[in-house]
Amino acid sequence: MGILETIKDPLDVKRLEAGQLPALAEEIRDVLVSTVAKTAGHLGPNLGVVELTIALHRVFDSPRDPILFDTGHQSYVHKLLTGRAERFGTLRQEGGLSGYPSRAESEHDFIENSHASTVLSYADGLAKAFVLGGETDRTVVALIGDGALTGGMAWEALNNIAGRKDLPLIIVVNDNGRSYSPTIGGLASHLSSLRMTQGYEHVLELVKNNLGRVPVVGTPLYDTLHGMKKGLKDILTPQAMFEDLGLKYVGPIDGHDEGAVEAALRRARGFRGPVIVHVLTRKGNGYAHAENHDEDCFHSPQPFDVETGEERPRPHSWTNVFGDEMVKIGAERTDVVAITAAMLHPTGLAAFAEAYPDRTYDVGIAEQHALTSAAGLAFGGLHPVVAVYATFLNRAFDQLLMDVALHRQPVTVVLDRAGVTGDDGPSHNGMWDLSLLQVVPGLSVAAPRDGARLRELLAEAVRIEDGPTVVRFPKGALPADVDAVGKLGEMDVLRAGDADVLLVAVGPMAEICLEAATLLDAQGISATVVDPRWVKPLDKALVLAASAHRLVAVVEDNGRVGGVGDAVARLLRDADVDVPVRTYGVPQRFLDHAKRAKILSDVGLTGQDLARQITEAVARRSQVMESHPARLVHPTD
Ligand SMILES: Cc1ncc(C[n+]2csc(CCOP(=O)(O)OP(=O)(O)O)c2C)c(N)n1
Ligand SMILES: CC(=O)[C@@H](O)[C@H](O)COP(=O)(O)O
Ligand SMILES: [Mg+2]
Numbered sequence: 001m002g003i004l005e006t007i008k009d010p011l012d013v014k015r016l017e018a019g020q021l022p023a024l025a026e027e028i029r030d031v032l033v034s035t036v037a038k039t040a041g042h043l044g045p046n047l048g049v050v051e052l053t054i055a056l057h058r059v060f061d062s063p064r065d066p067i068l069f070d071t072g073h074q075s076y077v078h079k080l081l082t083g084r085a086e087r088f089g090t091l092r093q094e095g096g097l098s099g100y101p102s103r104a105e106s107e108h109d110f111i112e113n114s115h116a117s118t119v120l121s122y123a124d125g126l127a128k129a130f131v132l133g134g135e136t137d138r139t140v141v142a143l144i145g146d147g148a149l150t151g152g153m154a155w156e157a158l159n160n161i162a163g164r165k166d167l168p169l170i171i172v173v174n175d176n177g178r179s180y181s182p183t184i185g186g187l188a189s190h191l192s193s194l195r196m197t198q199g200y201e202h203v204l205e206l207v208k209n210n211l212g213r214v215p216v217v218g219t220p221l222y223d224t225l226h227g228m229k230k231g232l233k234d235i236l237t238p239q240a241m242f243e244d245l246g247l248k249y250v251g252p253i254d255g256h257d258e259g260a261v262e263a264a265l266r267r268a269r270g271f272r273g274p275v276i277v278h279v280l281t282r283k284g285n286g287y288a289h290a291e292n293h294d295e296d297c298f299h300s301p302q303p304f305d306v307e308t309g310e311e312r313p314r315p316h317s318w319t320n321v322f323g324d325e326m327v328k329i330g331a332e333r334t335d336v337v338a339i340t341a342a343m344l345h346p347t348g349l350a351a352f353a354e355a356y357p358d359r360t361y362d363v364g365i366a367e368q369h370a371l372t373s374a375a376g377l378a379f380g381g382l383h384p385v386v387a388v389y390a391t392f393l394n395r396a397f398d399q400l401l402m403d404v405a406l407h408r409q410p411v412t413v414v415l416d417r418a419g420v421t422g423d424d425g426p427s428h429n430g431m432w433d434l435s436l437l438q439v440v441p442g443l444s445v446a447a448p449r450d451g452a453r454l455r456e457l458l459a460e461a462v463r464i465e466d467g468p469t470v471v472r473f474p475k476g477a478l479p480a481d482v483d484a485v486g487k488l489g490e491m492d493v494l495r496a497g498d499a500d501v502l503l504v505a506v507g508p509m510a511e512i513c514l515e516a517a518t519l520l521d522a523q524g525i526s527a528t529v530v531d532p533r534w535v536k537p538l539d540k541a542l543v544l545a546a547s548a549h550r551l552v553a554v555v556e557d558n559g560r561v562g563g564v565g566d567a568v569a570r571l572l573r574d575a576d577v578d579v580p581v582r583t584y585g586v587p588q589r590f591l592d593h594a595k596r597a598k599i600l601s602d603v604g605l606t607g608q609d610l611a612r613q614i615t616e617a618v619a620r621r622s623q624v625m626e627s628h629p630a631r632l633v634h635p636t637d
Contacts, residue, residue, distance in 0.1 A: 170271075247276050551582065
């Protein structure tokens with residue numbers, strides 16, 4: 001029997017002899033590689049925290065000592081050591097283990113939100129609660145990556161934490177020098193200076209062998225290092241950065257030396273007040289195909305062949321079309337610049353960056369900064385394109401509203417992964433943007449239905465110079481192009497029907513709307529299908545079109561509340577057009593992880609379900625009209 005299968009609880013990890021830990025680490029790596037090869041997921045980040053997580057559970061008493069993960073994508077090892085090894089094969093599958101911490105799964109899990117740079121704020125609050133409750137024998141442990149440390153919230157929290165010498169808090173900085181790609185910014189270069197310095201191996205050895213003597217407070221640590229080894233005098237240890245914040249610092253520690261990490265954590269635990277333990281790890285450690293993967297160290301690979309490391313080919317995606325079109329636009333428009341928040345490849349901007357490196361800005365995991373910096377770039381006469389995942393725009397809403405839109409700046413925000421994403425759980429779905437964006441004055445929003453429209457609408461968006469624009473599209477494979485059969489104002493008519501139902505298809509929902517229209521025909525219900533292309537502001541031609549139909553059905557891959565459907569209803573109400581509007585969208589609740597297609601089917605966003613629901617709505621409408629004919633005068637055609 002292997003060691004891992006004997007681990008049912010962190011206590012079992014504590015009971016192991018030190019000599020058993022390398023074997024445990026090897027078993028864990030084998031399980032990580034073999035499982036993620038089938039399920040996909042965050043292999044690189046988790047291979048980098050095997051020894052670190054073992055040490056955490058040997059030193060602290062989870063859940064009494066809460067272990068909090070920033071972003072949460074690197075918590076697979078934590079799950080394996082907290083009684084979920086048997087279920088690990090269900091990772092990221094519907095009904096199986098989440099790819100992030102899950103409170104429903106375990107008392108050892110706390111933070112479910114996958115949005116980065118939040119952990120120190122949770123930890124600040126939780127540690128304060130322990131102090132207030134007199135629970136001074138409990139320690140909060142917060143694990144944050146070097147990438148997540150580039151997010152502003154992390155520094156807001158550090159500013160608060162540094163002011164409290166009594167907080168029972170240990171911050172473990174998991175420094176692998178990478179976000180997806182190499183981490184950027186002044187902080188990163190400071191942290192990475194350590195790696196580049198010749199003697200850093202010596203520093204690791206030195207700190208490890210003298211941890212008992214090396215005081216943790218900044219200055220003495222620095223002097224000690226100086227005193228011990230003249231040759232290391234120019235070692236740049238980042239303790240200065242944290243020391244300036246008044247935080248105790250232990251490190252840097254070799255994050256793959258379990259004994260050294262354990263010793264450092266025990267030492268840190270012995271101190272009152274917040275302590276930083278700086279751990280150097282390698283993303284993908286222990287699996288050569290991940291270690292040597294040049295793009296992102298297998299940050300989040302597709303299913304792959306374990307022997308060759310060959311990933312399942314990714315389908316031609318919306319992101320590919322966006323990336324290609326940006327290179328073309330970049331050639332024609334030298335004022336167009338691009339901004340990414342630490343996701344150059346995942347958002348498709350890598351080709352633009354290669355072609356126009358001076359016009360590409362990676363701001364780190366800092367979406368708020370990205371938007372306001374974009375406003376500054378626009379002040380300077382440029383037209384920035386900010387590419388982020390739809391769900392991450394949520395945290396930069398005020399910057400879009402007050403820094404970009406208030407000044408009517410020509411910034412184009414491209415929202416990839418808009419709508420249901422699925423595998424990454426509730427906090428990754430892009431199901432809020434169409435609701436949030438409705439309230440931004442002067443902002444225009446486009447929702448392409450296919451690749452051809454994405455190219456068209458992106459080109460239109462970057463030509464709009466009197467205010468911000470948004471172009472949003474979903475994750476994954478592109479649908480086939482659907483050509484219009486006519487126009488209604490600026491809207492594309494995809495299918496001309498009679499006066500029964502006007503189907504307003506938002507973006508990629510066009511496909512299921514056309515399917516539904518065909519099925520409705522069989523029910524004797526004739527549907528006209530239109531694609532607005534620009535869903536904000538809505539085309540006034542919609543008023544006339546709606547008034548000629550018995551029912552308007554708006555279909556959107558967004559939460560049902562406050563999205564395009566509600567905007568259409570408001571438009572018709574304001575125009576005194578008394579035609580009922582039905583919105584078919586994503587229920588306004590947090591959706592458990594599952595495949596995108598499965599979730600869309602579960603929430604009724606399929607052609608069949610639409611046809612059934614619209615048939616029922618038309619029947620209800622007929623009953624109302626028959627029972628109260630006087631109430632509703634239906635305009636003649
Ligand atoms: C607000 C936000 N923006 C972007 C992301 C996408 N994202 C997921 S993991 C990751 C990199 C995190 O880097 P780091 O904290 O260093 O962890 P590592 O993967 O290196 O272990 C990013 C950018 C996110 N989760 N949250
Ligand atoms: C953890 C995180 O935010 C991303 O790595 C997320 O997994 C995005 O995955 P995709 O890029 O596959 O949509
Ligand atoms: Mg990192």
